Amino acid sequence: MNNRITMELNADKLILQALQEDISSEDVTTNAVMRHPQQGEAQLICKQDGVLAGLSVFQRVFELLDDGIAAEFHFTDGDLAKKGDLIGTVKGDIRAILSGERTALNYLQRMSGIATYTHSIAVLLEGSKVKLLDTRKTTPNMRIFEKYAVKVGGGYNHRYNLSDGVLLKDNHIGAAGGVKEAVQMAKEYAPFVRKIEVECETAEMVREAVEAGADIIMLDNMGVEEMQEAIAAIGGKAEIEISGNVTKENIAHYISLGVDYISSGALTHSAPILDISLKNLHAV
Secondary structure (H helix, E strand, C coil), rough: CHHHHHHHHHHHHHHHHHHHHHHHCCCHHHHHHHCCEEEEEEEECCCCCCCCCCCHHHHHHHHHHCCCCEEEEEECCCCEEECCEEEEEHHHHHHHHHHHHHHHHHHHHHHHHHHHEEEEEEEEHHHCCCCCEECCCCCCCCCHHHHHHHCCCCCCCCCCCCCEEEEECCHHHHHHHHHHHHHHCCCCCCHCCCEEEEEECCCHHHHHHHHHHHCCCEEEEECHHHHHHHHHHCCCCCEEEEEEECCCCHHHHHHCCCCEECCCCHHHHHHCCCCCEEEEEEEE
């Protein structure tokens, strides 16, 4: 999120919506205690160990309220912060600091939580060829932030949205009339540069996907023995992704299977926030 073009084109409108949700007419509390402009400074403090992500988004919240705001950080995204660390300071009009505090912290806490959780799983895959992927199970209007946080934590992004690539899931296959039919239709319609992935729930579906020429085969919610049978049937003719109930606690069981990717919705839908506070606001 350090690219200014990406921030202004894609993130600003979402940040503004979040601010408008929090300030529907006015910040009545701030306006009550701060009747006039006053420069101030606050400290951003880490309250538990974790991987930081979203510092530029945190700063951007305040900039959209007051372009005179300045933030100075002692860490960058991807750094490990410890409990009690001073992450940085925010300086500017106290009214903007007060009005933007909660929204800015919501982004930073959420993104840092995802980066921290992703990192805790990614380290379990170190030394293997397996790449850890996220999914589209993201919070509405938070995908650009949450998927960025996954990358900061050491994971990789699966499709960003439905326009990115072809992923034939169970309902697509049912609508098309079968695996073979769905793959054929996708090959006819999609640009040739797009890979075609098929979600398979049984070894028989896997064999059909291989015969139809799928580029990637996702083994969804299979037991270990069925996965081994499916992987043997693929025989190197397609890349292999494992998905379905993959968590930090069970991911080690899948590393030795020889797959290419492991995807986990838990990276974004189950990561707890990282506790971070904005404290010690005072006039300067």
